[in-house]
Amino acid sequence: MAVAIASLAASFSCFHVGQIQNQAKPLNKSFLGSPLRAYNLKAHKKPNGLHLNGAPTIRMTAATTPAPSDLEKQDLPKYVKSRLPGGFAAQKLIATGRRKTAVARVVLLEGSGKVIINGRTAQEYLQGNPLWLQYLKHPLATLGYETKYDVFVKAEGGGLSGQAQATLLGIARALCKANPDNRDPLKKQGLLTRDPRKVERKKAGLHKARKAPQFSKR
Template identity: 65%
Template sequence: MSHIINNNITYLGTGRRKTSIARVKLIPGSGKLIINGLPGELYLQFSPNYLRISCSPLTLLGLEKEYDVHVKAEGGGLTGQADAIRLGVSRALCSLNPDNRTILKTEGLLTRDARIKERKKYGLRKARKAPQYSKR
């Protein structure tokens, strides 16, 4: 999906992972990552792993210096948010150019990771942990 803001075409993508949601805007620019109004490095606590995960779709397509990435991330922790950002960027890149879809799809960057926390069941201590069995 794309919108025109300030004579720039903006590409939008939404990513989700666990309880995290990331709304991503790709704007033609110099390659800055801004998450919730903060520089991406600061928000992701200067973790090279989180930064690499978040920008991997751009790196794969060689567009890391072409677009600024503006993200509104909420919920979950940094790992879930980094993965949600990755999915959001991938989806935005698909709306940018449909040819990107095949490349991102083969790398598995368009697959939503559906694993979420299992709910607690009654009679159990957690989702599956049962109270200790006593025979007598």
């Protein structure tokens, strides 16, 4: 009996040692059974702006900013005062345009095509909107005067869209004052027509000008 127990203990000890040795072997196979391959970092290119250790590198490039124009270098309010001695009312080529609730007083002077609205460039004042800027260019482009006159505008009331369209009418009327022969081509383009449309006022008992509350028979 003692001999049988000793033989069983020896067999269990051998099994335990063999299992530990199998676990100590390095794994060289993946779960799918194929041998694992070492990942070679050198074989892959580094992405731009990153090292292999993850530390980012910043590449500084020289910023190329366009040179400011002569109109941007100087103070625009002072420039307007120098070009308009006595203010808007003292000028000869002055006209008024209206659209919705906006009013624009326009002065034309011999120049190079600058457009200044309320002491700011048209590009800045109209927020670079291409449609609104096109309103200002249309009368001058119709006559081919894009670089003949400088336009000074004093706009009040309404929004930027209404002020831009009021400026269009004011420029067209000022061009007619400069030369009566300009009236026919401007008239054919409809640039001298005052647009009388305005927002209709709200009515009492209605949601808006004409929108009524839902009708209920009972």
